[in-house]
Amino acid sequence: MNIPFFHLAMGAYALGAFGYIVFILKPAIPRIAFFSRWTAVAGFLFHLGYFLSRWIESGRIPITSFFEAANFLGMGIVLVFLLMEFRFAIAALGSFVLPLVLILMLPVLPASSAINYVNPLLASGWLGVHTSLTILGDAAFAFSFIVSLMYLIQERQLKARHHGILFDRLPSLEMMDTLSYRALVLGWPLFTLGMFAGAVWGSKVWGAAWSWGLKETWSIATWLVYLLILHLRSMKWRGRKMACMSIIGFIFVIINFYVISRIPMGKHTF
Amino acid sequence: MNIVVIGLNHTTAPVEIREKLAFSEDRIQHALATLMKHDGICESFILSTCNRVEIYACVQDCECGVDHIKKFLARYHTVPSSILEESLYVHTGEQGIKHLFRVASSLDSLVVGEPQILGQLKDAFDSALDVKATGLILNKLIKKAISVAKRVRTETRISESGVSIGFAAVELAKKIFGNLEGKTAMLLGAGDMAERAARHLQDNGIRSVLVVNRTFDRAVELAREFHGSAVPFEQFSSELMMADIVICSTGARGFLVFPEMVSTAIKERRSKPMFFIDISVPRNIDPRVNDLDNAFLYTIDDLEGIVSLNKEGRAREAKKAEKIVQQEIKTYLQWEQSLDAVPVIVDLREHMEEIRKRELRKALAQLKGITDKQRNVIESMSAAIVNKIAHTPAVVLKKTAAHEDGTEWLSFARTLFNLDGQKRILKKIKKNSESKRSD
Numbered sequence: 001m002n003i004p005f006f007h008l009a010m011g012a013y014a015l016g017a018f019g020y021i022v023f024i025l026k027p028a029i030p031r032i033a034f035f036s037r038w039t040a041v042a043g044f045l046f047h048l049g050y051f052l053s054r055w056i057e058s059g060r061i062p063i064t065s066f067f068e069a070a071n072f073l074g075m076g077i078v079l080v081f082l083l084m085e086f087r088f089a090i091a092a093l094g095s096f097v098l099p100l101v102l103i104l105m106l107p108v109l110p111a112s113s114a115i116n117y118v119n120p121l122l123a124s125g126w127l128g129v130h131t132s133l134t135i136l137g138d139a140a141f142a143f144s145f146i147v148s149l150m151y152l153i154q155e156r157q158l159k160a161r162h163h164g165i166l167f168d169r170l171p172s173l174e175m176m177d178t179l180s181y182r183a184l185v186l187g188w189p190l191f192t193l194g195m196f197a198g199a200v201w202g203s204k205v206w207g208a209a210w211s212w213g214l215k216e217t218w219s220i221a222t223w224l225v226y227l228l229i230l231h232l233r234s235m236k237w238r239g240r241k242m243a244c245m246s247i248i249g250f251i252f253v254i255i256n257f258y259v260i261s262r263i264p265m266g267k268h269t270f
Numbered sequence: 271m272n273i274v275v276i277g278l279n280h281t282t283a284p285v286e287i288r289e290k291l292a293f294s295e296d297r298i299q300h301a302l303a304t305l306m307k308h309d310g311i312c313e314s315f316i317l318s319t320c321n322r323v324e325i326y327a328c329v330q331d332c333e334c335g336v337d338h339i340k341k342f343l344a345r346y347h348t349v350p351s352s353i354l355e356e357s358l359y360v361h362t363g364e365q366g367i368k369h370l371f372r373v374a375s376s377l378d379s380l381v382v383g384e385p386q387i388l389g390q391l392k393d394a395f396d397s398a399l400d401v402k403a404t405g406l407i408l409n410k411l412i413k414k415a416i417s418v419a420k421r422v423r424t425e426t427r428i429s430e431s432g433v434s435i436g437f438a439a440v441e442l443a444k445k446i447f448g449n450l451e452g453k454t455a456m457l458l459g460a461g462d463m464a465e466r467a468a469r470h471l472q473d474n475g476i477r478s479v480l481v482v483n484r485t486f487d488r489a490v491e492l493a494r495e496f497h498g499s500a501v502p503f504e505q506f507s508s509e510l511m512m513a514d515i516v517i518c519s520t521g522a523r524g525f526l527v528f529p530e531m532v533s534t535a536i537k538e539r540r541s542k543p544m545f546f547i548d549i550s551v552p553r554n555i556d557p558r559v560n561d562l563d564n565a566f567l568y569t570i571d572d573l574e575g576i577v578s579l580n581k582e583g584r585a586r587e588a589k590k591a592e593k594i595v596q597q598e599i600k601t602y603l604q605w606e607q608s609l610d611a612v613p614v615i616v617d618l619r620e621h622m623e624e625i626r627k628r629e630l631r632k633a634l635a636q637l638k639g640i641t642d643k644q645r646n647v648i649e650s651m652s653a654a655i656v657n658k659i660a661h662t663p664a665v666v667l668k669k670t671a672a673h674e675d676g677t678e679w680l681s682f683a684r685t686l687f688n689l690d691g692q693k694r695i696l697k698k699i700k701k702n703s704e705s706k707r708s709d
Contacts, residue, residue, distance in 0.1 A: 154445070158442070158445065158446065158566050159560060159566065161568060161572045167445070170445075171448065172444060172445050172446060172447060172448035172449075173445070173446050173447075173448075173543060174446065174447050174448040174449075174543065175448045236537065236540040236541045237541060238540070238541035238542065238543075238564060239541060239543060239563055239564045240563050240564070241563060
């Protein structure tokens with residue numbers, strides 16, 4: 001049952017992304033943003049349907065395979081987006097966020113969507129806490145990345161005094177700067193807690209809280225990068241530099257998620 | 271009678287010199303009275319704003335008048351004439367008229383199309399009228415200039431830029447700051463356009479306005495209008511960090527705001543963005559400011575590029591305005607030329623009146639024993655005949671005088687009615703035939 005839900009969710013996201021892109025390029029169509037927003041909501045509900053039905057079918061939280069993790073990341077990003085969209089009504093966000101979600105989902109298509117076997121030894125509640133928290137942290141980082149990208153586009157247009165088609169639709173710099181920062185403030189503690197939960201889980205299962213595997217090392221590097229970004233922010237960094245830093249941070253996240261996890265080494269390999 | 275203009279403006283003199291030569295409102299009338307003491311100056315008028323100081327005069331002899339006005343300026347303001355000579359321009363005759371029309375229509379302004387100049391011109395005219403410094407010619411000329419300005423304003427879109435700049439500034443500020451609520455704007459230098467833009471920002475939520483001006487009193491006055499605070503010119507760089515939006519419109523000839531200054535200010539304000547609007551010509555903000563992180567610099571051209579009236583549009587509108595000015599110069603000159611007919615008409619009427627009186631005396635001498643009533647009838651009849659006969663030539667002369675061959679018509683009328691006396695005409699004819707022979 002979970003796979004049709006997954007397909008429905010992807011279909012709705014694609015439709016919503018298309019609507020949002022039309023919105024940002026062709027401002028003349030009325031209610032297109034409204035339509036896209038509710039399509040995205042429907043997509044999220046389908047995605048939730050996939051998540052819950054898979055949980056029921058597998059009897060454990062479905063964040064254990066590459067397929068499941070990527071789906072959870074996508075869901076997390078859409079959730080953050082919808083919360084922001086309803087709070088601030090920035091339709092332009094959708095034009096960037098939904099395509100990003102689709103792009104992030106692309107690599108899972110060749111991966112197996114079958115329910116995998118998880119060693120019952122590992123399948124404690126800590127597994128769900130660890131994976132969901134770190135991936136939700138990643139989702140917040142992804143959101144910050146998207147907003148930073150939008151910031152850079154808008155900043156460039158303002159600096160060049162040449163205002164392209166996106167100019168009117170993109171929100172103010174101040175707004176994007178704040179949103180990007182808030183997403184980091186949300187994401188970093190989630191990521192930290194997730195790593196902490198991983199350490200607790202590890203010490204219970206393997207008796208060691210930390211092993212310097214590739215994944216752990218890379219994660220700690222990512223964690224440090226975001227710590228540095230937050231530190232720089234407190235050192236009055238704002239605007240373009242912050243946006244660039246957020247993008248650099250997200251590159252670490254992407255490498256972690258799509259490259260490091262795929263290298264068959266250590267216990268994190270999906 | 272010749273029209274001369276002597277003055278300096280933002281393109282010929284830096285603000286330091288303009289300030290020295292400016293006439294304050296309360297001294298303009300005194301200055302006019304002093305100027306009018308000179309015999310060669312029949313009418314005069316002083317226009318003194320922050321961007322220009324100009325003396326318009328109606329003089330008997332151009333050279334003499336110009337020389338005198340220059341000396342007057344140097345003496346009145348105790349400025350060495352060598353400095354004056356560098357920055358003064360002189361226009362005479364048609365050029366002078368054109369200059370006034372262009373000034374009134376805001377074609378000669380720092381910011382072309384700004385509407386403040388017309389009000390300043392009217393005020394200056396009023397104070398000249400008060401002391402009767404202007405007369406027939408300048409009154410007509412200034413009134414004409416005002417009507418030309420109005421025509422330019424209604425028939426071209428040149429004055430729209432003032433409104434649209436405020437609009438564009440607000441739109442851009444919103445794209446940077448989102449909400450303008452609680453933000454601070456700094457007005458660096460004051461001009462009508464800057465004030466309007468500031469007012470527009472205030473309508474959109476700007477909380478406080480800092481006003482900087484070289485003349486601190488002016489800053490205080492403006493600050494009161496905006497319920498803001500005045501900042502002494504020397505301190506503006508240290509106050510810069512307070513401002514989210516800086517509108518710069520001074521008449522300074524060089525940069526006042528430099529990247530180092532802005533980068534310090536941005537550091538002090540914890541990297542919060544700053545939006546600079548430079549509507550001064552020449553620029554007062556170093557363009558490199560735009561290269562700094564979190565600083566956004568827009569000039570007047572950039573702003574106009576955003577609103578529909580672009581640079582080419584403005585140039586086109588200015589061209590239209592210049593055309594209007596040319597047309598109006600023509601009608602003014604026609605009026606001025608028609609004035610040449612006045613002495614001829616006066617002479618003609620006097621001449622006819624003399625004949626009437628002479629003939630009336632002769633007739634009355636022959637009619638003895640008539641009643642007063644009969645006498646009155648004869649007198650008024652003679653007056654009516656003369657009036658009727660003189661009317662048509664007077665009208666025709668006034669009309670034809672404005673034409674190219676007007677002077678020929680006037681001398682023809684003089685000959686025809688024998689206005690210069692028999693002897694002079696004979697002399698003229700003799701001279702003419704002599705010169706023809708010698709040819």
